[in-house]
Amino acid sequence: xxxxxxxxxxxRMLRMFILEKGIExxxxxxxxxxxxxxxxxxxDKNPGxxxxxxxxDDGTVIGETVAIxxxxxxxxxxxxxxxSTPKEKATHRQWQRRVELNIxxxxxxxxxxxxxxxxxxxxxxxxxxxxDGLTTLVQxxxxxxxxxxxxxxxxxxxxxxxxxxxxYCAMDFGTGVGQSISSDLKNLTAWFSRIDSRPSAEAxxxxxxxxxxxxxx
Amino acid sequence: xxxxxxxxxxxRMLRMFILEKGIExxxxxxxxxxxxxxxxxxxDKNPGxxxxxxxxDDGTVIGETVAIxxxxxxxxxxxxxxxSTPKEKATHRQWQRRVELNIxxxxxxxxxxxxxxxxxxxxxxxxxxxxDGLTTLVQxxxxxxxxxxxxxxxxxxxxxxxxxxxxYCAMDFGTGVGQSISSDLKNLTAWFSRIDSRPSAEAxxxxxxxxxxxxxx
Numbered sequence: 001x002x003x004x005x006x007x008x009x010x011x012r013m014l015r016m017f018i019l020e021k022g023i024e025x026x027x028x029x030x031x032x033x034x035x036x037x038x039x040x041x042x043x044d045k046n047p048g049x050x051x052x053x054x055x056x057d058d059g060t061v062i063g064e065t066v067a068i069x070x071x072x073x074x075x076x077x078x079x080x081x082x083x084s085t086p087k088e089k090a091t092h093r094q095w096q097r098r099v100e101l102n103i104x105x106x107x108x109x110x111x112x113x114x115x116x117x118x119x120x121x122x123x124x125x126x127x128x129x130x131x132d133g134l135t136t137l138v139q140x141x142x143x144x145x146x147x148x149x150x151x152x153x154x155x156x157x158x159x160x161x162x163x164x165x166x167x168y169c170a171m172d173f174g175t176g177v178g179q180s181i182s183s184d185l186k187n188l189t190a191w192f193s194r195i196d197s198r199p200s201a202e203a204x205x206x207x208x209x210x211x212x213x214x215x216x217x
Numbered sequence: 218x219x220x221x222x223x224x225x226x227x228x229r230m231l232r233m234f235i236l237e238k239g240i241e242x243x244x245x246x247x248x249x250x251x252x253x254x255x256x257x258x259x260x261d262k263n264p265g266x267x268x269x270x271x272x273x274d275d276g277t278v279i280g281e282t283v284a285i286x287x288x289x290x291x292x293x294x295x296x297x298x299x300x301s302t303p304k305e306k307a308t309h310r311q312w313q314r315r316v317e318l319n320i321x322x323x324x325x326x327x328x329x330x331x332x333x334x335x336x337x338x339x340x341x342x343x344x345x346x347x348x349d350g351l352t353t354l355v356q357x358x359x360x361x362x363x364x365x366x367x368x369x370x371x372x373x374x375x376x377x378x379x380x381x382x383x384x385y386c387a388m389d390f391g392t393g394v395g396q397s398i399s400s401d402l403k404n405l406t407a408w409f410s411r412i413d414s415r416p417s418a419e420a421x422x423x424x425x426x427x428x429x430x431x432x433x434x
Contacts, residue, residue: 047365048315060304067310074303086291087277093284098265101322125357127350137342148264 001025003068004042004053006032007207009108009173010065011052016165016204017069023076025054029207038123049123066096069162081162095155096163102141104170107179110134115177138179146185153194160195168195169204218242220285221259221270223249224424226325226390227282228269233382233421234286240293242271246424255340266340283313286379298379312372313380319358321387324396327351332394355396363402370411377412385412386421 005011005027038049046053046063054068055061073082083089112120114131154160181188222228222244247253255266263270263280271285272278290299300306329337331348371377398405
């Protein structure tokens with residue numbers, strides 16, 4: 001297997017997932033800023049044009065970060081980052097969708113249509129008139145999640161799962177582009193520090209295989 | 218197990234999935250129009266407030282349609298509607314996310330913020346200024362998918378999968394609210410007819426257990 005890797009919060013989430021799994025997969029660096037991901041040969045492999053992607057040994061390419069992570073969980077089940085039983089997996093997938101469809105997708109679109117518009121204008125259709133609404137919605141849904149989390153250590157309860165990595169990487173990125181977790185949200189603020197203190201959080205900030213030190217944590 | 222069922226394209230998708238699986242699960246009808254899904258006791262079970270939900274025999278409630286279907290696939294693997302191997306599952310999940318994040322989520326939000334605003338105003342924050350952009354984006358992404366499908370019978374290739382049900386139920390609903398598949402999109406138009414001709418497509422239009430005739434197809 002190999003990973004097509006680049007800048008950006010989704011490739012970072014995959015690096016963090018791989019580090020938490022303790023597996024090793026070589027990375028192929030892709031020039032995101034030069035738009036290598038939006039043209040052949042990359043789009044012949046992943047017509048979604050998004051980063052990262054996973055190439056299997058038979059040449060099959062899997063795009064979409066969550067689909068890649070589900071595959072890695074299927075072939076390397078431990079430590080479980082999605083779940084060990086159908087019920088655990090279902091509970092995780094429920095929270096994953098709540099977090100993605102209510103928070104992270106809106107956060108990323110708000111970024112692409114707003115602060116990041118100069119980078120994305122040639123890559124996709126932008127809806128800049130929705131930026132204020134999306135930004136407000138993200139904050140409201142973070143507050144909703146803060147209330148639901150209560151005293152749980154992690155989003156699904158007592159175990160750290162992929163959804164924690166998804167939201168952490170999104171909001172760590174968001175903090176740099178004007179969309180952060182308000183300090184008024186005590187549960188989520190404590191949760192963010194909890195994830196941020198993991199060795200995989202620091203290591204995954206570095207992009208290349210050598211820098212990440214895949215063997216190192 | 219039991220399903221909290223109601224009006225709407227997502228409960229309909231779950232009914233179609235269950236019919237294709239050939240399994241039987243009792244339905245509990247929930248008054249969507251009366252907003253029973255946005256208040257206790259339903260929100261105590263599913264704080265996302267969305268329909269449908271699946272209650273397991275131990276009382277655990279799983280929200281989010283795709284999470285429910287993944288659970289049903291885990292416990293009733295055949296016929297495979299997600300995949301029989303990690304690679305098949307990964308390929309499906311990749312396409313599912315492409316379809317949902319590029320097409321169906323935008324279609325549903327365009328509906329909620331626009332044609333459906335009177336129903337959704339008290340249920341969620343609306344971003345009506347994004348409706349035109351979302352509607353245009355959906356059409357562009359349908360055209361993109363039409364090109365990628367080529368002569369494949371189904372979105373993932375030669376096998377019908379959950380993603381076909383997701384897009385079919387969304388666009389069958391969309392047709393009623395001004396967002397349909399353009400007849401110019403020959404591949405998707407043929408695909409839509411292919412799914413529409415399945416017995417599960419007709420049966421799942423009916424809402425209640427008795428009407429659906431779960432034993433009947």
